[in-house]
Amino acid sequence: MPKVSEAHLASRHAQILRAAIACFARNGFHRTTINDIAAEAGLSPGAIYKYFASKDEVIEAISVERHRREREWLKEATKATNPRGAILALAHSFIGGLSEGDTALDRRVGILMWSEALRNPRIRRLVREGVDEPLSVFRDLVADAQQQGQIGRDFDPEVVARMMIALFQGFVLQRAWDPQADIEQYLNGVEQLLRAVSETQ
Amino acid sequence: MPKVSEAHLASRHAQILRAAIACFARNGFHRTTINDIAAEAGLSPGAIYKYFASKDEVIEAISVERHRREREWLKEATKATNPRGAILALAHSFIGGLSEGDTALDRRVGILMWSEALRNPRIRRLVREGVDEPLSVFRDLVADAQQQGQIGRDFDPEVVARMMIALFQGFVLQRAWDPQADIEQYLNGVEQLLRAVSETQ
Amino acid sequence: MPKVSEAHLASRHAQILRAAIACFARNGFHRTTINDIAAEAGLSPGAIYKYFASKDEVIEAISVERHRREREWLKEATKATNPRGAILALAHSFIGGLSEGDTALDRRVGILMWSEALRNPRIRRLVREGVDEPLSVFRDLVADAQQQGQIGRDFDPEVVARMMIALFQGFVLQRAWDPQADIEQYLNGVEQLLRAVSETQ
């Protein structure tokens, strides 16, 4: 019985978060009502509150979940022996999924989080962690790549890491306004750039 | 009398927009009330409606104004004969002011606009224009630079232009979460990158 | 089986009422939820509804139960041959227990009932009976006491009865706000008052 209950809990959690993401991606945080989320999830408004204490907590949970996923990508990437390969793998993780349905919604909600973070301290903390952790991983990867002569030694790893993250963030934005923006070409461009900054170029 | 009235109108407009930007930067669009803006501007809530038809129109006006300013930067830049110089000048225009008070507020509101654009079609149009126009200018500048051998010919100008914009957008975000992020170093990094992608380098 | 079931029923009833009294005394009728009562009773919210049709019925049952107990005190008192002794015995019944745990809770809930009676006709009827029955008993006791020369004949028995009940009600209130209020002294005062109104004094 506890097993059932727990599985049930987790599945409801996920169900509500999925519905919330769909609503938020469509209408933003503030124009989405709890009733909207409930309707999208096929539940009553009251039911949401069995699983989340408030609308803010739903938003937070989405951010936490996203953070969790990205951290796994980072963990995955750091296993690679080739730093440039790791960087490219991460590029694909962060940008690659942008065309698939769910990921597109996630990214739209991600943009909402960037705004929310300006105001909501809890979200701000989560968003900052979501930048700082990749930043630190990238910094290390860049330093490794420099050691292995894959990136010019005169670049500041911190700055390069920031630029890489910026390249992802910016493309997420551009895709959000213009779904025609070509992901493959962009990734190719990033690879090309990476080659350009290598000493052997 | 129409002249006076017009000047008065313009000054009130600016006064309200300035107040609105301050409020929005502090609390976001949705947590800022018309009363907040009125108080910040030293006006009554009713007065706002003499100059703007709705809160949405205030938001829109901020976006329009910002767009107007950026278009001037672009016009300025295209006068330059040296494409790489123009690109660097634009980099300084878009990123350089990030530490000054008013610009910092503007940028925070800019991030809010990115979210708002997901929902509000009028804002979306403005934001897209605010990306597409620089995109087109950068594309041309990159093509010019390639002609003059300042950027490798194997780069796709469209993609490079997108990457440049992404570098700006991403850094705006990173500065918003982390006011310690060093602007000068970042600009140096961008210049260094620009050198790296030049054939002659 | 009906016997067992009935005993079970009665014990559950009592268990729920005890829990409800504890909750109500703590938080009032309206801030106490059925879930609170269920949790306090170690039951599920649904279970409450096996024994009571509604929250209002729980409140009513508490009032009925209290009324039943007070009626016993009255019956007890009327057995006494000495009317003044009976009056003092009742004084002790109604006020005396005020310091003991359960009684204190009961009294707090009693105060809530006084409010509820203003609105809820069923509670009003119960509360009125809870005043009218003692009133009538006191009236008779006062008349008896007057016959036996224990209370001055110029007092109106109705009014004296009302005053006695008022002395109890008021002290219940005062104890509720100020748990320091001294019960013994108050009872002594009542006895002293009773002596003062006797002719032979």
Next chain:
Amino acid sequence: MPKVSEAHLASRHAQILRAAIACFARNGFHRTTINDIAAEAGLSPGAIYKYFASKDEVIEAISVERHRREREWLKEATKATNPRGAILALAHSFIGGLSEGDTALDRRVGILMWSEALRNPRIRRLVREGVDEPLSVFRDLVADAQQQGQIGRDFDPEVVARMMIALFQGFVLQRAWDPQADIEQYLNGVEQLLRAVSETQ
């Protein structure tokens, strides 16, 4: 203009409190909605919040206002040179108005406050003050009366004061359930009692 605004403010305050008292007396605090109060006052629900921050604050304001009025009675009474006269005057102030329309409503709301005080600390403080101040005044009056031989010296002034207040509180309750209860007779009874406890009697 500030004069007008202030008068307006005060009159709206009073208007809302009057409406709230009517609603509360009818339906209790918790069954009265802000919309009920607004409708009774001929205002919109939003308007209430220009004058009171919350429903609780409306309740509190009623208690404060009542307290203010009672304090005036006490101030008035202490001016009297004859303590027994002062006590009787207070008896008339506190009980006398019970049959008039507005006062009857006030008293019903007063009973609600007694319940609310059990739960709401701010109300509890107000209610306690509303008992403690008369208590202290009565205590002094009783002591004075004892000095002047108008009340037997063997009574404890504290206890007598408590009994007097109890006589009022209890009668307020009894009138609330039974509007037939005779105020004049009750006041006569109190006077008679007062005579009975005087030494010269």
Next chain:
DNA sequence: CATGAATGAGTGTTCATTCAT
């Protein structure tokens, strides 16, 4: 022109009650 009181629809949240398991 300007004010700011008033409006009232809309929102997040609660909770008595039900019912499938």
Next chain:
DNA sequence: GATGAATGAACACTCATTCAT
């Protein structure tokens, strides 16, 4: 019998907008 997840109506409160002065 018992459970506790689900329901959904109801409520306190907010705020963009209007309009009498």
